[in-house]
Amino acid sequence: MTRLRKDKIEHSRRRFLIGSVGSGLLMAFAPSINALEVVTGGASEQLAAKSFSPTVWFEIDTQGKILVNIARAEMGQHVGTAIARIVADELGADWNNVEIKHVDTDPKWGYMVTGGSWSVFQTYVPMSQAGAAGRTVLIEAGAKLLGVNPKDCSTHNSHVVAGDKSISFAEIVKNGKIERTFSPEELAKFEPKSPASRQLIAKPSQALDIPAKTNGTAQYGIDIELEGMVFARPVIPPTRHGSKVTSVDDSAAKSIKGYQGYEILTDPSDTVQGWVTVLADTYYAAVKAGNAIEVKYDLGETANVSEQDIISQGETLAKDKTSGTLVVEKGDIAKAAQNAKTSLESVYKTSSVLHFTMEPVNAAVEFKDGVCHVHCGNQWQSLFLPVVAKAVGMSDDKVIIHQYYLGGGFGRRLAGDYMIPAALTAQAIGKPVKLVFTREDDTRFDCVRSPSVQQMNAYWDGDDKLLGIEHGAAAGWPTMAMAPAFMPEGVDKKGKFDPFSIAGADHWYTLKNHRVRAINNPLAQKTFVPGWLRAVGPGWTGWAVESFMDEIAHKQYMDPIDFRLSMLDASGKNAGEAPVSVGGAKRLAKVLTDIRSQTNWGQTLPKNQGMGIAISSGQERDMPTWGACVAHVEVDVESGKVKVHKLTGVLDCGTVVHPDGALAQTQGSMLWGLSLALFEGTEFTKGQVKDTNLDTYTPLRMNNLPDLDISFVQNTEFPTGLGEPGLIAVAPAIANAIFNAVGARVRDLPITPEAVLAAMPS
Amino acid sequence: MIEFSLNGKKITSDAEADTPLLWVIRDEFGLKGTKFGCGIAMCGACTVHFNGSPVRSCSLPISAIANAEIRTIEGLDNQHPLQKAWVEHQVPQCGYCQSGQIMQAAGLLATNADPSEEEIEAYMSGNLCRCMTYARIKEAIQDVAGQSESVVQIYNPKRDAQGVS
CATH class of the missing domain: 3.10.20.30 (Beta-grasp domain)
Structure with a gap:
């Protein structure tokens, strides 16, 4: 599976600069090798001119304060803390002196994306090396000041220490003129510290962004105020694509105090089609004006599309064995199907799901001195910066996106589409504009998780031996809609596919014959912009794979854990590769074995209660986080209602860099899994989502909180990611538990009481 | 006006x-x-x-x-015991809902200094947290509720409203 290649920054080809700038000491990666050709001067000169990559840089001032600049979006994952601890650990810094700052973008500085649970995974080695390089320089300068041999020095608590002599980082920065450049080769020689010598990584810590989030001072995009700004609200057209404004009547809005007028937007980037924005002195006046204004449209062609229309198309495509692009092709599944004596065919579906970030999307835009300044929280600045530029007819280097805390990301803010109407409105009126979506505007403009349909077929020979599995997954593809350049070719070279929408289908079970087809649902693609939603593809492929594995186990009269273990032999491609997936399927077998004893699997439970198991391997085969989940549920057989008593999760993400952050992320992602399993789901009616606010859209609240028992396998392997993987196994674990409790097999998400009742054995 | x-x-x-x-x-x-x-x-x-x-x-x-x-x-002047507990329990993730969570919880403790688990759930279920930090919100409230009543009542907003502090 392909990660965003542009995001795989090749630090091995970058130099690392350390130099005195002003009164402080600055350390940063040089820009990529091509940009270097035009960069001249020593380390200090380059650093002072800010000719460096923003991926990481950190500075130490004369007070010994260490500021780590983070080019990742902070949306609740405390990513800055995790990254800063890697640097600080290598430096030998006193954690109490470390601060983080989330930086603004400037297009020349490099690629900015936060998603896919990649941050720690991708930054672990370069950040370790950067910290080690910093330590080397501080030791050299400190040794000189102490009059000792650098070889006898180490760093601890922001001091360079040699025997009974020591000097603080602050003193070194004050005293030494430092100038040093590490070549890529020198940098590559720094190995991350051995686990035993770590001072911060994997130790308990508090996240640096938390205090500001308990007293109202944390600044989110929606909190921005620009001098002389006008408030705006969008009028969302009836279809996502193809609507055209035919007339606007704002006579009813004119009596609203503070109403300034409206703009019909023309968008060269085609992101927003048929959009009007209303303008006012205050946001509430803009809200009222948006309600009062009457806009008439030529409707786009999807004006009558329903959820069922999209699902029906998915069902047809998933059933058609010639559709889609082959992503896994092992053995000969067609022959296995032909020779099969028995088979099992199941169809799994998931409904549309909203991101529903607590902070509705918004952006404030100002044109100043020929530069378009966009202020908002965003996860993938580099994706939409060129789109903003195209929309306003400026070059990429004239657009800057200023970053703030995100009031929830979950994949919604990977898309930066909400910047466009703000930029166009500001350009049209020649004043700064703050465009805020109401909740209803936000949900109607959401890039929802596409409905999905998956056809799963299993085949057995005459001796009841499993021959193989065929898997077709049809859905709308976010990557096709927003970043088609990141779509790789299928193994049959018959077309490209969205890797994020099929990941998880290429699981770690060893099968003799295995075929996976990734199928785009064109009606979904036309009707809305499919979005990346927390866990993306594995959020639905995991649902089908792990429910189906249970169905197969039961058909073979095997215990579901024993059955899974029998398939996790870590042979062939499932052996894993050092360092990232070292151990392969064996590590899945370990979490399964651990969770079996931890949950006392097989214990006798009261009537209508059951436990269910499911596993997952995270977001991608190239970055596996190994996980198992056991759900303990109770089914009310009269109403079909499901109560989840407890969720147990055992995860192996390699080295846990920030233990409490890891636990927090997993608590959140497992509860997301529960919310998506039982409480969330909407549908398209007349081309738009039916549920636009909390009166009918009902995410999990505290009154449905189950007991959580989450643990991490303690090892020192390469750290992978944790933002999403906890989510994946929860829904299938719940479904498998429902089956074990009352014998009802449910195959649609969300699981409704009606579906449970309908599936009850008579 | x-x-x-x-x-x-x-x-x-x-x-x-x-x-x-x-x-x-x-x-x-x-x-x-x-x-x-x-x-x-x-x-x-x-x-x-x-x-x-x-x-x-x-x-x-x-x-x-x-x-x-x-x-x-x-x-709350960054002085409410709940704010300290929120940091100790590392409650916030994205943090966007947490001002509201803290204000809601402060309202609970002002009238019911030692709520049961069920009372906490009932009182707090009107506050959505999209990051799903519910387990930590509950723990933080229980932590403060377990402290002496006087600690909680330092910031009894009802009393403040009546001009008694």
Whole structure:
């Protein structure tokens, strides 16, 4: 599976600069090798001119304060803390002196994306090396000041220490003129510290962004105020694509105090089609004006599309064995199907799901001195910066996106589409504009998780031996809609596919014959912009794979854990590769074995209660986080209602860099899994989502909180990611538990009481 | 013109009478800690204290608050025991809903200093947390509730509203 290649920054080809700038000491990666050709001067000169990559840089001032600049979006994952601890650990810094700052973008500085649970995974080695390089320089300068041999020095608590002599980082920065450049080769020689010598990584810590989030001072995009700004609200057209404004009547809005007028937007980037924005002195006046204004449209062609229309198309495509692009092709599944004596065919579906970030999307835009300044929280600045530029007819280097805390990301803010109407409105009126979506505007403009349909077929020979599995997954593809350049070719070279929408289908079970087809649902693609939603593809492929594995186990009269273990032999491609997936399927077998004893699997439970198991391997085969989940549920057989008593999760993400952050992320992602399993789901009616606010859209609240028992396998392997993987196994674990409790097999998400009742054995 | 007290200070607003208190607090008086979430009083991100009781400011027109005492997250002065517990338990993730969660929880403890688990769940279920930090919110509240009553009542907003502190 392909990660965003542009995001795989090749630090091995970058130099690392350390130099005195002003009164402080600055350390940063040089820009990529091509940009270097035009960069001249020593380390200090380059650093002072800010000719460096923003991926990481950190500075130490004369007070010994260490500021780590983070080019990742902070949306609740405390990513800055995790990254800063890697640097600080290598430096030998006193954690109490470390601060983080989330930086603004400037297009020349490099690629900015936060998603896919990649941050720690991708930054672990370069950040370790950067910290080690910093330590080397501080030791050299400190040794000189102490009059000792650098070889006898180490760093601890922001001091360079040699025997009974020591000097603080602050003193070194004050005293030494430092100038040093590490070549890529020198940098590559720094190995991350051995686990035993770590001072911060994997130790308990508090996240640096938390205090500001308990007293109202944390600044989110929606909190921005620009001098002389006008408030705006969008009028969302009836279809996502193809609507055209035919007339606007704002006579009813004119009596609203503070109403300034409206703009019909023309968008060269085609992101927003048929959009009007209303303008006012205050946001509430803009809200009222948006309600009062009457806009008439030529409707786009999807004006009558329903959820069922999209699902029906998915069902047809998933059933058609010639559709889609082959992503896994092992053995000969067609022959296995032909020779099969028995088979099992199941169809799994998931409904549309909203991101529903607590902070509705918004952006404030100002044109100043020929530069378009966009202020908002965003996860993938580099994706939409060129789109903003195209929309306003400026070059990429004239657009800057200023970053703030995100009031929830979950994949919604990977898309930066909400910047466009703000930029166009500001350009049209020649004043700064703050465009805020109401909740209803936000949900109607959401890039929802596409409905999905998956056809799963299993085949057995005459001796009841499993021959193989065929898997077709049809859905709308976010990557096709927003970043088609990141779509790789299928193994049959018959077309490209969205890797994020099929990941998880290429699981770690060893099968003799295995075929996976990734199928785009064109009606979904036309009707809305499919979005990346927390866990993306594995959020639905995991649902089908792990429910189906249970169905197969039961058909073979095997215990579901024993059955899974029998398939996790870590042979062939499932052996894993050092360092990232070292151990392969064996590590899945370990979490399964651990969770079996931890949950006392097989214990006798009261009537209508059951436990269910499911596993997952995270977001991608190239970055596996190994996980198992056991759900303990109770089914009310009269109403079909499901109560989840407890969720147990055992995860192996390699080295846990920030233990409490890891636990927090997993608590959140497992509860997301529960919310998506039982409480969330909407549908398209007349081309738009039916549920636009909390009166009918009902995410999990505290009154449905189950007991959580989450643990991490303690090892020192390469750290992978944790933002999403906890989510994946929860829904299938719940479904498998429902089956074990009352014998009802449910195959649609969300699981409704009606579906449970309908599936009850008579 | 409406006169009311905001975090202990008498103020007046010229906003239209139907304007929700939320926008007056945020945009007229610049207190951005109170957040806009749903606009229909169902997420709790905009929770403030109205004469000591938690209310949803997104759905409260300022015409209804004449002469009332309004307290926002900023009005806790970073001194409420819940704020300390929120840090100790590392509750916030994205943090957007947490001002509202803290104001709601403060309202609970002001009237029920030692709530049961069920009482906490019932009282807090009107506040949505999209990051799903519920387990930690509950633990943090239980932690403070377990402390002596006097600690909690230092910031009893009802008493503050009556001018007794």
